[in-house]
Amino acid sequence: MSPPQPAAASLRGFLDAHFASAEDLAAAPALAELLRRECAGLEGSLRRLEAHLASASASWLARSADARSGLRRISRSSRGGVGARDDSGEETAAPGAELPAIVREIQRIDTIRLYAEATLQLEALVGNLEDATFSIVRQASKLNLSSVLRRASNGMERKQEKLLQAVDAVRDIERELVRISTSRPQWTNLIMAVDSRVDKTLAILRPQALTDYRALLAVLGWPPSLSSPDMEKDKYSQVPNPLVLMNEANREKYSESFLALCALQHVHANRDLRQCQSSAATSSMSDSKYFDKTACFDNGLWAVDELVQPIVSRMEYHFSKWSEQPELIFALVYKITKDFMDGVDDILQLLIDQARLLGLSAKDSWVTGMVKMLIGYLETQILPALVTSYRSTDDKAEVHSSWMHLNDLMVAFDKRMQLLADSGIQKIASISEGLSRSLSVFSIYSEHSDWLQIWADIELSSAQHKLKSEMEDETNWLYNIGHQDELDHQESTRKFLLSTREDYKAPPVSEFVIKTASLMIERSHALPNKGMKIQYTRSTSVQFLNDFFIVLHGRCDALQLSNTALEDESLLKASYAINAARYCEYVLRGWDEGAIFLEMGAQHQSSFFADEIAFLVKLGTNFLEQIMSSILLEFEDLSWDYVQSIGSSNEQNQPDGQVLDEENLEVSPGFVASLDTLSMRTTKLKLYLNSKDFLDLWRSIAEGLDYFIYSSVKWGEVKFSCSGVIQLRVDTKAILRIFKPYCLRPEAFFPFVTDSLRLLTMREADTQYLLEALKDGCKEQESCLRQQGLHHVDAKQAVKVLRSKKSGR
Template sequence: MRFYLAESVLRLETLVGDLEDATLSMMKQVSRKTKASNQTIAQDESGWRLAKQLVAVKAMKDIEEVLAGVAKNRPWWTNLLKAVDSRVDKALAILRPQCLTDYRILIASLGWPPALSATNVDKDNCMEMQNPLFLMQGEKKARYSQSFLVLCSLQQLQAKREARSSLLQKNHRACNPSDFNDVGEVSFFKYGLWPIDELVNPIALRMEYHFSKWLDQPKFIFALVYKITQNFLDGVENILQPFIDNAMILGCSAKEAWVLAMMKVLLDYLERQVFPALTKNHCKRDVDADSEVTSSLLHMVDLMIAFDRRMKILSTSGIHFTGSFASIDGFFPSFSIMSIFNDNSDWLQIWAEMEVKDAEGKLKPQLEDETSWLKVSSNQAGDTYYKEESFLFLSREDYKAPLIIDSVFHFAWAMIERGLSIPSMQRRNQFIGASANLFLSHFFTILHERSRDVEFMVVITDDIELLRLCSAINTACYCEHVLQEWGEDVNLLEMGASGDDSKGMFEDGIMVLVNLQTDCLEEILTSLLLHFDNLCWNYVQDSGQWEMKQVDSDGSIPDEDYLLISPTFMEALDMLRDRIQFFKQNLNPQNFLDLWRSIAGGLDHFIFTSIPMSNASFSSLGINQFRIDMKALFLIFKPFCARPEAFFPCISNSLKLLEINAKDADQMLKLLSQGHTVSEDCLRFQGLFHVSPSQAKKVLRNRMRGD
């Protein structure tokens, strides 16, 4: 091990010495030439200087190769790694600025930057003539190629050094050398390419002169950047791509590097000049000014999103991916103009607030129009905002939801789509939470207020108020469905999973909607049962009717379903059938199913406790009358299920007990008076699962003997 260490130290000392010698000799030459001329580097010196730069780059490559091996196999040699990195950093601090300076002087001597626009009719030929890179020949082209190679190599080496340092920190606590992974190929193209960035910088200075004149017309700023990018794109690719290939940079495209550099210029200008001006008056109370700022910022964001899309298409035009090349990391530019919000969360918050304010302003007229809260049939849905949008998984008409919800989800989804254009997942979550989620939360609050503005004690008899309540329930049910579908979207699901908790992005909103539906249905159920109780008060209180009942057959009731039904029970049944039919027509199927089953369960409990469990005595005629009345009740629910009596288990069990003959009833009473196990077995044997032994005994004892 000592021999290996000594060998590595000597090897590194030699390489670092070569690097420092090349750097120092180059600096001495610069010092001498500066005294002779502050403007240019003599042509006979440029080749010598490039040669020294290439020597320095070669030494750095060899140094990094040795250090990468040490980091992988001997990561505990931290002192050696730090010592070498320190000396390389000092040399690099001199080498990189000087290489950039030489490169800038070189491209300036070639006549760069060219004019920003072509005036000739033959634009393509004119652009080639105006592009100085097309005019490079012989020695000039060779020097430029070498200078380009030096900058690319330096950038690639810096990326590898940073990756190695990061890997060592990540694996610092590892004890086994085998636990360390190789740095491998490092992708740095997503940050841009230095020599192409240097070509763009002087063009940026010229563009900013025009930018300052178009602050009130930002579309011209985006148009100019796109136009210049497009004009020089093919020329840059044809000339510079061979240089990049010669530098052996895997997966790097001159076309994409050019597009990326132009986008960074625009991003820098927006961050320095445009957004500070757009957001500085946000806190003022001037309504008109605030409205203008909102419109301007939202228009700016729309331009940015459209620009990102156009530049991505431009950068990948003519590129076909096959095999493994389609998965090269960094091949597609990950850069986006929308990354301006990554480091400016206050601007992101302002944008979100403006999105909500704008959407609520557009929605306000519909909120105040009561017809917007009415459901529409499918053939009346021509005015919906998003009937062709891909996120509709089940139509609003299926849920009998009102027309206004189309607009609500149109605005909310537009916010989400714009939020998805933000590169940072954390910022995406922040924006969608502060815009779309907040907007939906405000709407759900309005929906809740509408559902609470009714008098529940009288709503059951008021069709207008009841229709309004059904509309709120339908809206909540449909919103719940859509939010669940949105939550299953791949992008949104990934964002929800990356949050601080495991809840989905729309989980809170869904819970609000579920609670709203539950509360409204419970209030309807309570009101209906109370009204039913009021209408059949005399019916349930007249216990004497069950002792002796004469069947009235005077023909005064034409409806066959109500033949022989107790007159005091008919009004309650009429009301029940009418209200259930109303809910069937105006409530969405999911909530209607829950409602009618709850109504059946409530009536089952009410009638069971009020009649069979009362102190009434049942004669044979009384039992027959009670059976007829209950069959009439069951028939109301017949359209919704094959066996409605199954949803009235207590009433059905009590009828079975009342209809048992006297001998069997006496036998059952004896068994029910024995132990708990015998009583339970007795009830199960008779198919009675919904009454307790004590309840069964009371029902059996209410039977009149010898009638």
């Protein structure tokens, strides 16, 4: 672009363009007029532009002032102001106060829109479900059994197709309801309205689907005959299975029906899961990631249950004749279950896998169905009669026997059926408990806790009756001491890892109690859930054990062990009762560490047998203390005169200047009786008591004797001569010899007597030095005592002992 030309050059160019020759001067007036009009137009445009600029500026200034005023009001509103004044001084509403209301209104409108959209979508889905269900019901009236398997008839195919459409519709509805319950939990009325319509529709759809499935089974020849011609000739053979004998076309139709029924059950289960989660009724179950695939089928597959139901009427015909022989009922159920097991597994396991029911076994489901059938019969025909007899008959012996026999059959039946079920695919660990619960025939007690209590009472009564006869025989309260036990008495106690009744020297009655309680606990394992196990175990084995422990306490209490006149028979009976308590305590601690009881005790934040163990510990400790106290009192009574005379008449029979021969010196005559009795007591206790308690007991006795002898000497008042010290040392060695078989250094358990002898046998110079060092205020008293090997007596006690020595000896 070229630079602009100067104004003079531009004007010259304009004149040259219009006046190129003299003839052009005649047009000058016209050109001047033209230029005036153009200048007038330009001036007019300029004035209009100036006016527009002024108007625009004024408008901008006004908007700027409004914006500034609005911002000022918003600022004041945010700081707590409720309004602001405009330029005219009038108060106006703050825009900031209107914004939340506008936002809420927009959100309300949006929520209404979303609610309407969700409602329309659910209406369409529910409509699809109702249409499919109506179509299935309408077609049902046009079909009969003869047309079920005809190739020419497409009615069954259309019904299966409609059933699958209905299942898909339910699945879509559930997906939408889960989304709504997660994102819009407040829309409960919408969810409840949809659930109500779906439940009504499924209440029609499920019976129709089961009816069609039954019709198909009937045409296939199910149920088969429960007997074969060979059985009439006493030859056993398996009953032919119609499912195995199906041709290819019939198998395809059966497979389609089976898969459709499994799909319907699956959406049913998903609905139950979603409703349980929303109401938080089964939070523990809903936490499992496998619940929606398998745990919902823990009560069995509908398709398999329908295989079982037609067999029931035929089996009940035989059951009615065996009311007094329940073992035949269990045997028949087991036989039929086993006969059809392989065929069911071959056909149905492939279909279960095709239905993607991870973790489910055809064998498991088949066994579950048969067990449920048996539970139903027992619940309506067998157990009510037993309950009535139990409550109305005074002589309950026959009822007890029948009930115990029935439960024995149930335990054995459960084990055999579990083996059949476990022969299928491996169950996932996290869901095996749920599946096993449905396999137990003891599930019959789940809805009848009073029946469970009756069974527990019968078990307890039977065990108590047997225990009573055992306890009446006094030989069952005594432990048979063999030759080996007598030899062990001569050796040091080395074995403290006690694990058997013989190790604890417990009487046979204790082993009978443990075995009986163990059998009752083993029976509780058959119960399907933890609550029932706790109820049964508390009412049987725990109560049985507590009754026996009270008997133990009573036997010991009746011996009056605190009496100073302790008899050997009382010592023997008390020792064996304590051994029995210790053995039972050991067993209970072992049970408590088992997985089953750890789980039971977790509810109470303690071990399951915590109270029982505490009772046994207290029982053993209390009566051991009574034995120790009685022995110490007996020793004190027999040696009282002797200990009172220690140091007071040491030289009455000693010739002047004669030194006693310590090796040949005899024990003080007044001390012999007490030592003989003490030796006899400890020997008996070693023979009777278990090694752990005997170890604690003899140490406690030794410490008690040490304190008694030391505290009985009037230190500081009596004066020990050299011969008196020697006699005291001889007597001390005599008492140490009693405990020598049980410890290499028994003097360690006589610390005060040992320290006193050490002080009494010190040289005169050492005695004076130590007395000087132990004066009041000396800072090194403890150090001085430790240097002399004195670790138990304090400074004051040491001074008293040292002042009990005769000086100049």
